[in-house]
Amino acid sequence: MALWKESSYMLWKQVSPYCHMPHSLKFWDHAFQAATYLINRMPTSVLGMNSRHLNLHYTESDYKFLKAGMPGNMLNLFEAVKKAQAVVQVESGRIQKELAAAEFDGYCEGELIKVTLSGNQQPVRTQITEAAMELGSEKVSLLVTEAYKDAHQKSVKAMKERMSDIAQSLGMPPGFGDAMK
Structure with a gap:
């Protein structure tokens, strides 16, 4: 649950500046589609630090869908979330090993x-x-x-x-x- 809160906070932190700006509905459609795409690829402790996508398709995500036609700000969001995923996965694994030994x-x-x-x-x-x-x-x-x-x-x-x-x-x-x- 903590990983979900962390990842959803990071997503909101990147998207929230755009919430009060006048954007076309197409922007929001793409933003929420991208958010859903990323959330389904976030690792979760319930699935043994695997993503829903990995458990369903047995393949790692390639994120091709997001990279094609992505506006610059959304690309930055994508990169930030991807980086956060990697950090959380590595750090949580390290912490679990540390705590198991403590x-x-x-x-x-x-x-x-x-x-x-x-x-x-x-x-x-x-x-x-x-x-x-x-x-x-x-x-x-x-x-x-x-x-x-x-x-x-x-x-x-x-x-x-x-x-x-x-x-x-x-x-x-x-x-x-x-x-x-």
Whole structure:
């Protein structure tokens, strides 16, 4: 979903200056046709970072349709979106690998229990001290949940920071990456 928001924002950022200018209907027909064409070729995490076009046709997009007869401003839009696609795809793959290798420790109150999660929010290990065991099963259960929530919060925060870095590298305004969280 974040990739969709990023790519649709980039598209809107390029097209919005033209929204209040008097253009012929032919321009808007072409603009929306081009936007639809590009959106169907955006990679999405739901499809394993493939585009809808790739999954349907088993071929990479050649964008010949857009390049033929494209006005200069639309060509710039096309190039900007294509560049953003490449950056998002490379960066998100790198971040996923980074997060998979990372571990985040969460603690309960008093640090009686420590839970470790991977960057993908997969449980790695749980350490329970002898002092925690003496508190009884009900209390231990609450403390494990508290530690798990702490580790999860740290993991999600790290992921959001990485995604915000991608948004900034694409030239999005400060705070836009926060809106995607």
